[in-house]
Amino acid sequence: xxxxxxxxxxxxxxxxxxxxxxxxxxxxxxxxxxxxxxxxxxxxxxxxxxxxxxxxxxxxxxxxxxxxxxxxxxxxxxxxxxxxxxxxxxxxxxxxxxxxxxxxxxxxxxxxxxxxxxxxxxxxxxxxxxxxxxxxxxxxxxxxxxxxxxxxxxxxxxxxxxxxxxxxxxxxxxxxxxxxxxx
Amino acid sequence: xxxxxxxxxxxxxxxxxxxxxxxxxxxxxxxxxxxxxxxxxxxxxxxxxxxxxxxxxxxxxxxxxxxxxxxxxxxxxxxxxxxxxxxxxxxxxxxxxxxxxxxxxxxxxxxxxxxxxxxxxxxxxxxxxxxxxxxxxxxxxxxxxxxxxxxxxxxxxxxxxxxxxxxxxxxxxxxxxxxxxxxxxxxxxxxxxxxxxxxxxxxxxxxxxxxxxxxxxxxxxxxxxxxxxxxxxxxxxxxxxxxxxxxxxxxxxxxxxxxxxxxxxxxxxxxxxxxxxxxxxxxxxxxxxxxxxxxxxxxxxxxxxxxxxxxxxxxxxxxxxxxxxxxxxxxxxxxxxxxxxxxxxxxxxxxxxxxxxxxxxxxxxxxxxxxxxxxxxxxxxxxxxxxxxxxxxxxxxxxxxxxxxxxxxxxxxxxxxxxxxxxxxxxxxxxxxxxxxxxxxxxxxxxxxxxxxxxxxxxxxxxxxxxxxxxxxxxxxxxxxxxxxxxxxxxxxxxxxxxxxxxxxxxxxxxxxxxxxxxxxxxxxxxxxxxxxxxxxxxxxxxxxxxxxxxxxxxxxxxxxxxxxxxxxxxxxxxxxxxxxxxxxxxxxx
Numbered sequence: 001x002x003x004x005x006x007x008x009x010x011x012x013x014x015x016x017x018x019x020x021x022x023x024x025x026x027x028x029x030x031x032x033x034x035x036x037x038x039x040x041x042x043x044x045x046x047x048x049x050x051x052x053x054x055x056x057x058x059x060x061x062x063x064x065x066x067x068x069x070x071x072x073x074x075x076x077x078x079x080x081x082x083x084x085x086x087x088x089x090x091x092x093x094x095x096x097x098x099x100x101x102x103x104x105x106x107x108x109x110x111x112x113x114x115x116x117x118x119x120x121x122x123x124x125x126x127x128x129x130x131x132x133x134x135x136x137x138x139x140x141x142x143x144x145x146x147x148x149x150x151x152x153x154x155x156x157x158x159x160x161x162x163x164x165x166x167x168x169x170x171x172x173x174x175x176x177x178x179x180x181x182x183x
Numbered sequence: 184x185x186x187x188x189x190x191x192x193x194x195x196x197x198x199x200x201x202x203x204x205x206x207x208x209x210x211x212x213x214x215x216x217x218x219x220x221x222x223x224x225x226x227x228x229x230x231x232x233x234x235x236x237x238x239x240x241x242x243x244x245x246x247x248x249x250x251x252x253x254x255x256x257x258x259x260x261x262x263x264x265x266x267x268x269x270x271x272x273x274x275x276x277x278x279x280x281x282x283x284x285x286x287x288x289x290x291x292x293x294x295x296x297x298x299x300x301x302x303x304x305x306x307x308x309x310x311x312x313x314x315x316x317x318x319x320x321x322x323x324x325x326x327x328x329x330x331x332x333x334x335x336x337x338x339x340x341x342x343x344x345x346x347x348x349x350x351x352x353x354x355x356x357x358x359x360x361x362x363x364x365x366x367x368x369x370x371x372x373x374x375x376x377x378x379x380x381x382x383x384x385x386x387x388x389x390x391x392x393x394x395x396x397x398x399x400x401x402x403x404x405x406x407x408x409x410x411x412x413x414x415x416x417x418x419x420x421x422x423x424x425x426x427x428x429x430x431x432x433x434x435x436x437x438x439x440x441x442x443x444x445x446x447x448x449x450x451x452x453x454x455x456x457x458x459x460x461x462x463x464x465x466x467x468x469x470x471x472x473x474x475x476x477x478x479x480x481x482x483x484x485x486x487x488x489x490x491x492x493x494x495x496x497x498x499x500x501x502x503x504x505x506x507x508x509x510x511x512x513x514x515x516x517x518x519x520x521x522x523x524x525x526x527x528x529x530x531x532x533x534x535x536x537x538x539x540x541x542x543x544x545x546x547x548x549x550x551x552x553x554x555x556x557x558x559x560x561x562x563x564x565x566x567x568x569x570x571x572x573x574x575x576x577x578x579x580x581x582x583x584x585x586x587x588x589x590x591x592x593x594x595x596x597x598x599x600x601x602x603x604x605x606x607x608x609x610x611x612x613x614x615x616x617x618x619x620x621x622x623x624x625x626x627x628x629x630x631x632x633x634x635x636x637x638x639x640x641x642x643x644x645x646x647x648x649x650x651x652x653x654x655x656x657x658x659x660x661x662x663x664x665x666x667x668x669x670x671x672x673x674x675x676x677x678x679x680x681x682x683x684x685x686x687x688x689x690x691x692x693x694x695x696x697x698x699x700x701x702x703x704x705x706x707x708x709x710x711x712x713x714x715x716x717x718x719x720x721x722x723x724x725x726x727x728x729x730x731x732x733x734x735x736x737x738x739x740x741x742x743x744x745x746x747x748x749x750x751x752x753x754x755x756x757x758x759x760x761x762x763x764x765x766x767x768x769x770x771x772x773x
Contacts, residue, residue, distance in 0.1 A: 068367050081350025082366035083374070090355045 030069045037062055038070060042077040049078040052088055056095055065099045093134075101136045101143035103181045106160040110149030113157040117170070121157050122146065124171040128178055141181070187258035201229075202249035202260060203236055213238065213262050214271065214300060216278070217336035218250040219385055223643055223708035224665070224692045228341040228385075233334070234274045235300070238262045246270055275304050278334050280311035281359075282388070289332070291389030294703050297334060298388075318362050323371040324552040325378035325394055330362045333390035339363060339382035346692070347666040349498065351376035363390075375501045375763075379494035379666065379690040380548030380699015385706075393548050393700060396569040397579050403540045403568075404447040410532070411540045413448040414520045414599070415439060417455050418546035418610035418695035419573045421717040425702040425710070426577030427587045432713030434721055437592020442580050443544075444593065450528075452599040454543065457520035458606030458618070460739070461491060462730035464756050465513040465615075466622040467747040473658070473684055484509050486661070486676065486683040489615050491515045493553035494690030494699075496760065498666050503673050504762030512757040516609065517543050517550055518559050520599065521566030522755045527743045528599055536564055543570045546610070546698030549690065558758055572700025601735035604635070604722035611715045612664035612694035613640040613647065616687035620651055620658075621729045628654045635728045641719075643693065643712070646671060648683070661686040664694050 030038075041058045045051035055074055060066050066089055075082040089095045107113075107122045122144075126132060129142050136143040152158050155167025159177070166177060184195050187205060194209035206213050217233040220226065231251035238249045241259035246267060249260075261267065279301060286292050321328040335354065340363055343352040351374040355364050365374035383391045403409050424433040443451045468487065475483040488510040490496055499510065514522065520543070525536040543550060547570075553559070554567035571579070580587055594600070605621050608614030617637045624632050639649040640660065645668040651658045661683040663669040669688040675681040691697045696714035697704070704710040727733060744752045 071366070081344065081353065081375070083350055083353035083355075083364075084344070086366040087353035087355045091357045093357075 030073065034063070034070075035073055038073045039077065042074065047077050047079070049080050052078060052080065052085065053092070056085075056089060060095060065096050067097060067099075096134060098134065098136055098143070099140070100145075102141050103161050104143050104145065106145045106147045106150075108148070108150050108156070108158040108160075109146045110153070112149070112153035116156040118157040120171045121159065121169050121174060124174040125159075125178075128174055142178070185254050185256050187254050187256070187260065189260045190262050196254055198254075200254050202238060202240075202247065202252050202254055202258075205254050206238075206249065206260070206262060211262055213249050214303065215250060216296060216300060216334065216387060217338070219336070219338045219341070219387075219706050221692060221704075221706055221708045221711075223712065224346075224645065226342075226346055226692065228336070228338045230337050233278065233336060235271055237267060237270050237274075239264045239267050272304055272306070275300055275306060276309065276311060279306065280309060280313070281315050282334065283315070283331050289389040290327075290392040290395065291332075291386075295389060296387035296705070314359075316359060316362070321370045322394065323376065323378065324555050325548040326371060326376070326380065326383060327392050327394055328364075328371060328390065329392070330364070330390055332388045333363055334388055335361060335363070336387055337363065338385040338387065339391055342381045342385050343376075345667070347377070347379060347381055347498075347690070348670050349375055349377055349379070349501075349666060352382065377494045377497035377501065377666065377690060378549035378552045378699075379498075381691060382699075383548060384691075384697075384699050384701070384703065393572055393575070394551055395575055396551070396571050397575050397582075399569055400540075400542055400571065400579075409538055409540050410449050410534045411447070411542060412450045412452060412524050412528070412599075413443050413542045413544065414452045414454040414457065414517070414524075415443070415544040416517070416546055416610070416695060417458065417607045417718060417721075418698060418701065418714070419544050419576070420721065421610060421696055421714040422546065422573055422701045423577060426574065426581075429588070430713075431710040432717040434717050435587075436721065437594070438587060438590040439576075440595055441590040441593040442585050442587055445585050445590075446579065446583055448542070450596045450599075452520070452524070453595045453602045453606075454516050454520055454545075455602035455606035455609070456599045456733070456735060457516035457523065458491075458609040458615075459603055459730035459733045459736050460519050460523070460756065461513055461516050461609075461615075462605060462618050462622050463736060463740070463747045464519075464752060465489065465511045466619045466626065466730070468511050468513060469619060469685055470623050470627055471748070473656070476684075477656075486659075486681060486686045487511050489619075489685075489687045490758075491609065491615055492689050492691075492695075493517075493547065493549035495666070495669060495688045497549060497552070497763070498669065498690065499673065500760055500763045502670065503677065506673065506677060507760040507762065509676060510760065512759065514559075514756055514758045515550075515553065516606075517545065517553065517567055517570065518758070519756050521554070521559065523739070524599060525561070525564075525566055526755060527739060531598075536561065540568045541566065543567050544573065544576045545570050546573050546695045546701045547691075548572060548699040550700075573698075574700060574702060577702070598735040598738065601733060602725075603730055603733045604725035604728035605730040606733075607721045607725065608718055610695045610718045611641070612689050613642065613662045613687065614694065614718070615689075616640055616660055616662060616685060618730060619685070620660075622731045623658075624651075624653055625729065625731065627656065630654065632729070643715070645692075658685065659683045663687070664689040664697075665692045666690050 071085045075085045109118050133144050157169050159166045159169045186195050189206050189209045190211050192209045196205045213236050216235045219228040229250045231248045236249040237246035239261040240247045318330045340352050343349050351365050352363050420436040424435040425431050440451050472483050472487050476485050490510045521541050524541050529536050529539050550570040554570050559566045605618035617640045620637050621635050647662040649660050661672050663672050693711040697711045
């Protein structure tokens with residue numbers, strides 16, 4: 001029990017030695033350039049623990065999600081416990097530990113889209129892909145998220161696939177939209 | 184000063200005081216649940232979350248949570264109006280509606296603050312039905328987490344993060360789904376948890392409890408082929424009486440020994456004997472290092488850190504893996520006792536170590552983990568088989584319907600029961616280093632110590648320092664209790680700023696008397712002060728008060744070990760430390 005936990009290195013895709021602020025070396029399972037990116041983000045907030053939410057925000061913007069290893073590095077840099085960082089990540093619904101799909105689908109459930117039937121469109125996407133909101137299909141192709149108003153209420157209900165905007169979406173168009181990306 | 188009226192009583196308090204504390208001053212006790220305080224230690228938890236302490240403030244629209252609302256000049260407060268009582272009852276019922284109804288089989292029953300409040304408020308029915316939160320149980324070598332019983336008071340989180348700076352626990356998720364858990368909801372066993380047990384000692388419910396080994400011990404007590412040996416830590420005798428309604432600070436050493444004999448232990452010994460042994464080894468090591476340093480040996484690491492406290496050992500293995508050569512290599516008294524009992528003593532009585540069961544009664548939960556460590560086993564047989572807490576012993580005595588209060592006083596058995604006052608004070612913060620000074624002084628100077636008390640090393644301040652004059656050699660001593668305080672001293676050691684020769688660290692506030700396995704103090708720091716005073720009283724009552732004068736210790740060295748620090752002493756009484764990874768993601772992948 002008191003022995004150092006040794007895990008065969010081949011289990012990891014990457015292992016990188018990182019020097020912590022206190023001079024200790026730790027092993028993190030991320031490629032060097034990702035660690036450098038996180039370090040840059042943390043540095044831009046002076047490694048201030050009170051900026052944790054902003055750091056997480058920027059990091060998720062850069063990577064699309066916040067896997068455990070990334071939270072480990074952030075906790076080290078900001079001198080916080082990993083448990084605390086994980087607590088914040090799980091508190092805010094915006095943060096996710098699941099990578100987004102290749103084609104992230106965002107369904108607007110703002111007031112205008114909602115009254116014009118966004119709920120039914122959302123249900124159709126969930127049924128077609130067999131995943132819930134915030135999840136990603138097992139093949140990594142699609143993920144579903146909800147957002148509030150993209151500022152195109154005239155086109156309600158609105159769906160975004162990646163950067164592409166689809167307007168006046170009805171449940172029967174869902175399959176057609178998905179088919180374009182399935183090829 | 185601010186004057187206000189609470190329940191028609193005028194009271195004057197300082198600006199910035201909360202209504203809760205002002206009420207306390209006025210003699211009005213407002214019920215609380217999430218609020219927790221150990222005022223002498225500067226420890227306070229007031230998230231203002233449970234809303235049980237609400238009061239009515241004249242002119243204010245809504246009820247005010249008294250634990251976080253500061254007083255204002257001329258405030259008029261009612262703490263038990265109908266509106267307040269109705270609100271508190273509703274709040275309490277809502278909290279209970281998401282709490283299991285298994286009080287009959289709960290380890291915390293009788294000590295649970297939620298249960299007491301339900302009784303106090305006369306809750307007789309549960310109008311709220313619906314889903315209850317469900318979460319898996321998590322058991323580690325020392326601590327069991329059953330977060331279904333958690334009421335999100337976040338006392339444990341405050342203890343783990345702010346006081347101990349361990350960072351094992353955090354509130355995660357939100358709303359109904361929120362629980363207190365380690366990072367990535369992994370088990371406590373792979374978190375940076377040190378098993379100090381302070382989360383258990385402040386948990387108001389049965390969400391955090393200790394792993395109970397009483398039944399294992401009962402099994403072996405009933406087995407005639409086993410010789411069952413018990414050792415009792417110094418802090419236990421100063422607190423056990425509380426479980427039987429005695430005034431905090433009542434020493435029950437003699438009754439405890441009698442009770443253990445009645446329970447069927449074959450030999451009732453004292454960990455204090457092993458504490459004396461620790462002083463022989465650690466004191467020698469201290470002198471060797473200091474003398475080496477003075478002689479200009481650059482290989483000597485100073486300061487030397489005490490290593491009696493297993494929570495502290497876990498903490499530095501996790502957080503200071505680069506400083507593993509700084510702590511003393513001496514084992515803790517619990518483990519020294521086990522090693523000697525299963526070698527020297529087993530030989531003496533002609534018993535094979537596999538036929539001997541060593542049980543320890545400890546104020547501590549980390550001791551449960553410590554005795555399971557691989558380096559304290561010989562061919563898989565542990566030096567100490569089971570460690571139970573003061574609370575578990577009290578429950579065991581009650582289970583055996585022993586009339587504890589009317590027991591006669593008896594003495595420990597020989598030879599591992601003979602002890603000195605120096606070993607007794609191990610139970611208090613500052614005690615280990617004081618005991619070491621008593622011995623090291625006489626060994627270094629060759630003179631007799633006129634006054635054995637080093638009062639400059641005593642007290643309850645989180646970090647203390649003193650310089651002890653060893654006749655021409657000034658020894659700088661640092662003392663920390665609470666791991667957050669220890670971290671500060673260790674950060675200085677790491678950066679080379681520390682000028683201490685020796686540092687004593689105890690993981691728990693107050694030292695072992697405030698350990699995670701002691702009777703629940705429910706935030707009353709007066710109880711800790713009284714236990715500490717009792718320990719010093721026990722020391723004063725001892726005829727021999729210096730470890731190196733313990734006749735059984737002298738005999739042990741003559742007959743068995745040779746000199747302190749000898750090869751034999753090293754193989755039995757010293758240990759090594761292992762770096763522990765804090766990178767949780769490593770465990771995730773495995």
